[in-house]
Amino acid sequence: DAGVIQSPRHEVTEMGQEVTLRCKPISGHDYLFWYRQTMMRGLELLIYFNNNVPIDDSGMPEDRFSAKMPNASFSTLKIQPSEPRDSAVYFCASIPSGGSSYNEQFFGPGTRLTVL
Amino acid sequence: AQSVTQLDSQVPVFEEAPVELRCNYSSSVSVYLFWYVQYPNQGLQLLLKYLSGSTLVKGINGFEAEFNKSQTSFHLRKPSVHISDTAEYFCAVSEWGSQGNLIFGKGTKLSVKP
Numbered sequence: 001d002a003g004v005i006q007s008p009r010h011e012v013t014e015m016g017q018e019v020t021l022r023c024k025p026i027s028g029h030d031y032l033f034w035y036r037q038t039m040m041r042g043l044e045l046l047i048y049f050n051n052n053v054p055i056d057d058s059g060m061p062e063d064r065f066s067a068k069m070p071n072a073s074f075s076t077l078k079i080q081p082s083e084p085r086d087s088a089v090y091f092c093a094s095i096p097s098g099g100s101s102y103n104e105q106f107f108g109p110g111t112r113l114t115v116l
Numbered sequence: 117a118q119s120v121t122q123l124d125s126q127v128p129v130f131e132e133a134p135v136e137l138r139c140n141y142s143s144s145v146s147v148y149l150f151w152y153v154q155y156p157n158q159g160l161q162l163l164l165k166y167l168s169g170s171t172l173v174k175g176i177n178g179f180e181a182e183f184n185k186s187q188t189s190f191h192l193r194k195p196s197v198h199i200s201d202t203a204e205y206f207c208a209v210s211e212w213g214s215q216g217n218l219i220f221g222k223g224t225k226l227s228v229k230p
Contacts (some may be wrong), residue, residue: 005158031216043206043220052229057217091159095216102167103216107159 002026004108006092018080021111023092024073031095033105034067034077038088049075055082082115089113117145120207122209122221124191128230131199137192139207147209149190150218151181154204166190176200202228 005024013019025032033048047057052069060067065082069075079086089112093105123138141147148167152160164175171183181192190207204225208218 033217042222045217045219048215048217050215056217093160102165102210103219104150104162104165105160105216107152107161109157109159 004092004094006090006108006111008111008115009109009110013082014114015083016081017115019086019092019113019115021092022079023075023077023108025075025092025094026096026106027073028097029057029070029094029106030097032069032075033093033095034075035091035093036088037091037110043091045051046077058070062067071099079113082113084115087113087115118147118209118211118219120209120219120221122205122207124224125218125222126227128227128229129197135193135197135201135226137205137207137226139190139192139221141188141190141207141209143188143209143211145220146212149181149183149189150195150208151175151179152206152208152212152220153177154206154223156203159201160206163192168194185213197226197228199228199230201226 011042030051034046037043043071047067049069063100067077089110092108095103119142121140129135133194138162151163151166153163154160166183168171177217179194204223206223
């Protein structure tokens with residue numbers, strides 16, 4: 001299996017621009033999580049989906065952030081407009097079907113976002 | 117609400133020395149406990165997890181952790197580290213019956229020197 005795939009791996013953009021991060025979970029996994037990692041705040045859960053439906057988006061910092069999962073094999077995290085404080089590494093992770101609190105999360109390699 | 121505290125942000129150690137990375141958690145309900153490792157420029161991968169049963173859990177790469185309920189701790193240990201163990205280590209908890217969302221500690225950077 002290819003694992004969780006994220007693209008792009010690196011993104012550099014200017015303040016005010018729209019940024020779209022992409023994630024393909026492992027086939028057969030029906031839970032998908034988006035995290036943000038910064039030096040100051042560590043790893044934060046932004047939102048997670050089950051069967052393409054958002055379950056908890058309480059970690060999404062502002063209305064500038066939105067996430068979608070149009071099908072079982074693809075999710076996007078969009079920031080519009082982007083700001084320098086959004087600079088971070090964004091991770092996507094997935095859990096097998098029937099996800100439970102004891103399951104291992106499988107992480108993608110992350111997208112390093114720099115907003116100038 | 118749950119929280120995870122990793123007491124050391126950085127741990128330098130010489131090769132072949134033992135190491136312990138400390139983790140304490142706080143929760144009003146029962147939790148499962150995890151240690152993840154992040155190598156430079158990579159995502160996180162699972163080292164080990166405690167679900168129930170024996171309080172000593174063995175993981176990959178020679179790591180082990182001990183669950184101590186009375187002290188709400190889940191410290192990670194390795195008797196002899198290698199240069200290749202240089203990485204950042206994250207302790208995490210998930211609440212019983214939840215859908216798998218994890219609460220992470222801030223991480224401990226382990227630096228193994230020759």
